[in-house]
Amino acid sequence: MGHHHRSKRGKKKRQRGILIAGLLCMVLAVVAVGVALDIHSRPNTGDSGLASVISESHPGKVPENIPVKIPESAPGPTEEELRFQAVLDTLGDRCTGSAPQIKDPAVWNEGGKALMDRLEADPVYQAYGLTASAQQPEKYPYLIAVNRAASTVTVYTPDEEGRYTVPYMAMVCSGGENTPMGFYNTPIRYNWRLLAGPCYGQYATRIWSSYLFHSVPYYTQYQDDLEYDQFNQLGTLASLGCIRLMVVDVKWIYDNCPIGTLVILYDDAEDPGPMGKPGTIYTDPEDEALRGWDPTDPDERNPWDDKYLPGTAIRSDAAWEEYNAAMEDGRWSGSVNHGALRGFSTDSKKEGTRG
DSSP states (O other): OHHHHHHHHHHHHHHHHHHHHHHHHHHHHHHHHHHHHHHHHSOOOHHHHHHHTOOSSSTTOOOTTOOOOOOOOOOOOOHHHHHHHHHHHHHTTOOOSSOOEEOOGGGHHHHHHHHHHHHHHSHHHHHTTOOTTOSOTTTOOOEEEEETTTTEEEEEEEOTTSOEEEEEEEEEEEOOTTOOOEEEEOOOEEEEEEETTTEEEEEEEEEETTEEEEESOBSSSSTTOBOHHHHTTTTSSOSSSSEEEOHHHHHHHHHHSOTTOEEEEEOOSSOOOTTEEOOOOOOOTTOTTTTTSOTTOOOTTOOSOGGGTTTTOEEOHHHHHHHHHHHHHSTTGGGOOOOOOOSSOOOHHHHOOOO
16 A cells, blocks of 8 residues: 555656656757857857957856957067167177176166266265266267176267267176276277286276276287186176276277276176176186187187177177277277287196286
């Protein structure tokens, strides 16, 4: 008897289940027709348009009344960005030592003016009577500023007011703890100069007293006898007080800055200068074929790849134009040292370093 009643209840449940299932199918069919009609009434936006209107709060659901946005292509680089990239490209793979710290060219001029304003307001430099227009622009085309603490030399040209605030080029250098601060006018220059050690420097320009701009020291007065360990210290405080530079950079000063050019020496470890700080080139101490040469020496006997000849200086457009013109018209080659070569480089493990 109990079994009979259970069978009737099961039959009634099955009947109710069939009825409910039928009703659900009808509801789903109506919804499906409505969605299909709604979708066909929407504009054809393509896959990207459909993806753009998916609701984050209801994944998979297309919200109502939201305009479809087709993503636009990314904007191209600005003129400033292209110029910045051009500066980076000119250095290429020449910086095989330390990497350059290049500032955006769009703010070079602003940074140059700010630096000169700050130095002129410094009581120490005011005592010297320093002004950014302390020279005659028609006679002296450049002013040289040495940031000893950041191991960077920045060259400036006059602005429209005759003040030397326009960054022209930046060079990596090495000064020393004894490098004097202040400002001076260059009195004399030498194609080779005997230095403390004794050792020798190429394309030297005296700053004041015994302090000069010169190349990284050489053991002897031969272009293939470079103190290569000292070359690898460019960009750090490494000298006895002089300002060391790559040959291409110190030769540029030797060739282009008349006697009497103003040189400012200051310290700012946090900011190398308005153009930034150039990188360096690494010399392998074990490579006896290359280590005795400065990679940027323009002597045609230099065994380094020619790509290193421009060095790592950060140049403005005007500086590149001047450099290329000097290469073409013979000014650059006309002052190259062409002395006898030693034929081998001094082994620093035996001799030590000097200068």
